Amino acid sequence: MVNVKINNRDVSVAPNTTILDAAKANGIDIPTLCYYPDLNINSDCRICSVEVEGARNLLTACSTPVKEGMVIRTNSSKVLNARRTITELILANHDTNCTACVKNMKCELQSLANQLGIDENRFPSVLKQQEVDDHNPSIYRNPNRCIKCGRCVDVCKDVEGTHVLETMYRGHDVEVTPKYGKYLTEEDCTFCGQCSSVCPVAAITEKDDSIRVLDALNNPNKHVIVQVAPSIRVSIGEEFGEATGGEWTGKLVTALRNLGFDRVFDTDFTADLTIIEEGHELLHRVKTGGTLPMMTSCCPGWINYAEQHYPDMLGHLSTCKSPQQMFGSIAKTYYAQTEKIAPEDLFVVSVMPCTAKKYEAAREEMQVNENIPDVDAVLTTRELGKMVRQMGINFQELEDGEFDNPFGITTGAAAIFGATGGVMEAALRTVYEVVNEKPLETLDFKDVRGMQGIKEAEVELGGAKVRVAVAHTLKHAKQLTDQIKAGESPYAFIEVMTCPGGCIGGGGQPYGTTNQKRQERINATYQLDSEMPIRKSHENPYITEIYSKFLKEPLGERSHRLLHTHYKPRVK
């Protein structure tokens, strides 16, 4: 242990602890701005500067390890003055119209200024107004709010391995921008939105669709229905201050009903449907010598990445639409027919943990008929949180509600779609039983669970051993895809999720998502699964019903038209 003095208190901490962590462990908070757990420590903002006896200058707490006998002051007047001055400098080059900002009251810069008691900025604004980038359906980039902290660059470059964003130019001209193009649409952006999730201000946010949804809700001619992705129920509570690791399915349903949706449905249902279609697709490929390994297609960030970077390997992607899109097309056909609603009067909203889902919903392939999209609007978890607050709904006080029928029964297999490895595990539960014609002894495929970047497992199918793999983040997906490209992939089936931890760690999830929180949401997800009465997609009675009444058979003609899609190489 290393003994140091912080603010006149003797404390002892493990060697190599940073001053920041040492202080935190002893109840002393040092403000930070560019620092973010799980990302590089760049110490660029200098907000966490502290005084260390004997050091010529102030040192940044985030990057300086403690040394035996160090005497540290985290709140001397010299330190506070430095922090205030730096914050004023940042504010002088920032669009400070805080009340007209989506991050108002959620902005880390704003809280910092508040904490430091800044009531006047000694420095006049030097902001040069720049064009905002709203040329895509997913991400809104406002450079006038950027404080050049570098978090988005790190997450894009190091976590995802996509490296679309970069710190460009020098000195006061520094900008964080797409590397070469002016707009994200000119780069290989997958719209995963991890950048928006770590941005401390509102320089990068999801493109707001809440107004469009409210307009639809207020339109008497529209029948407005909503679907919620599996991962929302284990994260939405955080929007209202609840601790991570909880599960809020019932309150979520009631909140949506109170918002005015005509029906509240569960994407879990079409997750089960995905398993049936995708499972049969896999078996069909195996039997007919089709392209293997097959790779999952539920993640739109991954689809974008594959189309951009592996245009000649798109045959490996499952042709199944994602559960979001399957839901949309089933809603606008089966549900519309059953309820006798014209598809054009039906407005399908989905609540997703994801910004790329907005892009997916806007794809021209994702339409039931010309000009009738499967899904009309996509809200992120954060946008839903905002709408609930706007409508004066007290989330914590809500009674539990239940999803509407005819999609009201779902399974544990669908519930785990939101966690990395979940789609694989759900598929294995079904494929194993369909092929081997006997029940699984244990439903838990623990090898494919958890935060490890690439996971693999082996299952016995029809007497043969089959290897499968799971990757999350595009950096890891690239490794597995390159392996296929090199002809060295030992796998039959690969699951890919763009976001760390899968959808529970999606780019549209509540702010402050860290790997620790991801793990807690994963735990809550598997807890949900273990408590479900039905845990295999093929045992869902409503799935059986929709096949007998409407779809007829997996991979059949109707399935092909409504539930499957195709991909196109992106030519730049």
Added chain:
Amino acid sequence: MLEKKVLSKRFGLVNPLSIKDYIEHDGYKNLRKALQMEKITIIDEVEKSKLRGRGGAGFPVHIKMMGLAKEASEVKYIINNADEGEPGNFKDRALLENDPHQTIEGMIISAYATGASKGYIYIRGEYNRAISIVKWAVDQARDMGFLGENILDSGFDFDIEVRTGAGAYVVGEEFALLESIEGKSGRTRVKPPFPTEKGLFGKPTLINNVETFCNIPVIIESGGKAYAKIGTASSTGTKLISLSGNVKNPGVYEVPFGVTLRDVIDILGGGVPESRKLKMVQLGGACGPIIPEFMLDMKIDYDRFEEFESKTGAGAIIVMDDRHNLFEILLRIVEFFGHESCGKCTPCREGHVQLERLVKRFLHKESTPKDLLSLESLARVMHQTSLCGLGQSSPISLISTLGYFRDEYHDRIEFSGGE
């Protein structure tokens, strides 16, 4: 004699393009000697010499060498920082253009003592002449067996590559220089880890200035103890001074530590021409303090310079006579550093624009007492909190004038009628 020519003794006597000339003037003799010595003994001698880094910071050289020597890594690098971009400094250029083999010999000895196998000389891009000469010299040294495999049959391998800058001042900062060699934009890195632990391409790296390496053969020749007798107790050896500005004889002069600034300016420089009055002197370059005439009896000495909290030790002396307006000078300095800031850390990126605005208010006599407070606070915060030497030292000139020339600030506030 005020001058003491140790590192500059061959200037004009040898043809810089001729390794034969250098060898005839005792060149590479000390490398032969060093290769017979125990590695640790070489570092010991450097310790006894009390040699301090000549790039400006004055860090004890043996500590860095020891740091590198004890790293277990298979690959270690030696870098010669010849990115002499500090305005007012041109002594490295003189060393490279007049006697290029001296610093190369120092690098080879340092590499041998520390176990490094690859070296880089990173030369400022504008130094075209020096670049050609050094490249030629490195090739000659390799042809003669002083570089490459099995140097002088000692079993020791070491080679040098010459790299050139692309015009960014900040790349003289050691981490930005490493990034530049690695092929990235010249922006600094967070430290620790320091270069001797994790430097170029993540490997242990020793970075010294051109002049520092030049001293190594000298120490091998005379021994550390004898070397330490030159200069003062805290600053041993000689220093190359870049003397410029309003003096009759500007140029590079080599003096032992301990001579006064006044002697350098008046005796070597011939004083201020046209019988004008000396108003102020800037030490170290654009990043150094500006001091008034009455301080010129100060000795050239690292410990004395440390009072200015700046890297004045690179040895520039810029003389300014009474025609100069302090605020015009400060504005030019602030604009220069604002332009050269890499933009990575907040105080430097955002501070310079505001500093520039405030200095302009004083220049145009529009300043208020509040401006003085803001200027002073901002300059100090930039100095205390910037990530690298650029932002830390850029406000030094301003901070020093807030002390030594405070009246000039007050005069400008009074003129405006104050607040």
